[in-house]
Amino acid sequence: MARIIAIANQKGGVGKTTTAINLSACLAEKNRKVLAIDIDPQGNTTSGLGIDKKSLDYTIYQLLIGECSLEECRLSSDIKNLDVLPSNVNLAGAEIELIGVEGREYILKKHIDPIRDDYDYIIIDCPPSLNTLTVNAMTTADTVLVPIQCEFYALEGLTQLIHTINLVKQRLNPQLEMEGVVFTMFDARTNLSLQVVENVKENLKQNIYKTIIPRNVRLAEAPSHGLPINLYDPKSAGADGYRQLAVEVIENDEAEMYERNEISEIK
Ligand code: ADP
Ligand code: MG
Numbered sequence: 001m002a003r004i005i006a007i008a009n010q011k012g013g014v015g016k017t018t019t020a021i022n023l024s025a026c027l028a029e030k031n032r033k034v035l036a037i038d039i040d041p042q043g044n045t046t047s048g049l050g051i052d053k054k055s056l057d058y059t060i061y062q063l064l065i066g067e068c069s070l071e072e073c074r075l076s077s078d079i080k081n082l083d084v085l086p087s088n089v090n091l092a093g094a095e096i097e098l099i100g101v102e103g104r105e106y107i108l109k110k111h112i113d114p115i116r117d118d119y120d121y122i123i124i125d126c127p128p129s130l131n132t133l134t135v136n137a138m139t140t141a142d143t144v145l146v147p148i149q150c151e152f153y154a155l156e157g158l159t160q161l162i163h164t165i166n167l168v169k170q171r172l173n174p175q176l177e178m179e180g181v182v183f184t185m186f187d188a189r190t191n192l193s194l195q196v197v198e199n200v201k202e203n204l205k206q207n208i209y210k211t212i213i214p215r216n217v218r219l220a221e222a223p224s225h226g227l228p229i230n231l232y233d234p235k236s237a238g239a240d241g242y243r244q245l246a247v248e249v250i251e252n253d254e255a256e257m258y259e260r261n262e263i264s265e266i267k
Helices: 016-030 044-048 060-064 087-099 104-118 132-140 158-172 190-203 217-226 235-261
Strands: 003-007 033-040 080-087 123-127 142-147 177-186 210-213
Touching: 003 080, 003 132, 016 033, 016 123, 016 142, 016 217, 016 235, 033 104, 044 080, 044 217, 060 087, 060 104, 060 210, 080 123, 087 132, 132 142, 132 158, 132 177, 142 158, 142 190, 158 177, 177 190, 190 210, 210 235, 217 235
Parallel strands: 003 123, 003 142, 033 080, 033 123, 142 177, 177 210
Antiparallel strands: none
């Protein structure tokens, strides 16, 4: 059964989408069956995985407002082992349209629960706000992965984010856990990046991924080619980073399954 990871941080530009695209692709490269769900109206995970977001008949928007089925909007990508639930700008209207709809926090979950067995991992890219769309991602997910950009204001907003995760856990999804934080855009040439990492480690009582994603221009270029980094530039530092993150996610997941006696050995 898939582990479902929501990638969330209400700050824009911290590396959520870059992480969603490349973690999904690197898990798929490791022969895991992956579904990438784009629940951000910007649709950058959709286009970054090579799907033309303007030419879609159905997107997650129609799914959420009840105008299409999951099968109608689920796409298989050109990348082996990787399916996508795409999004585009139409999704911006969903927030308003869902006002007053009973059970609106659970719409995505209702559609995803029945297909959990089709995948090993389901990765959800959230919009940069704590709105109904993000709440839908968090009620569907097992864990929340929080990218933190290595910059001066890194910790700003994190208290609010953790508070939101706790509220969702208390009221909507008791299973929800913090997957952990991952540092992104680390620049080894600056002291600031190092200081941010040290500061967060001291102040944040959360799991912190050992993998640190470097600032790497190839990661910024790849989306305009509709390719994840492991296919766009397999030897880049960015590809190394996200491959390592995928390995760490798999290792953590398998260690947990082993503890729960769901598997008999760690591969
Ligand atoms: P978010 O989804 O949180 O808004 P993005 O993943 O879209 O953030 O990243 C914001 C910008 O920074 C994008 O232009 C992206 O290409 C770039 N970017 C993200 N991660 C890196 C990185 N590690 N190195 C260089 N550029 C990056
Ligand atoms: Mg984004």
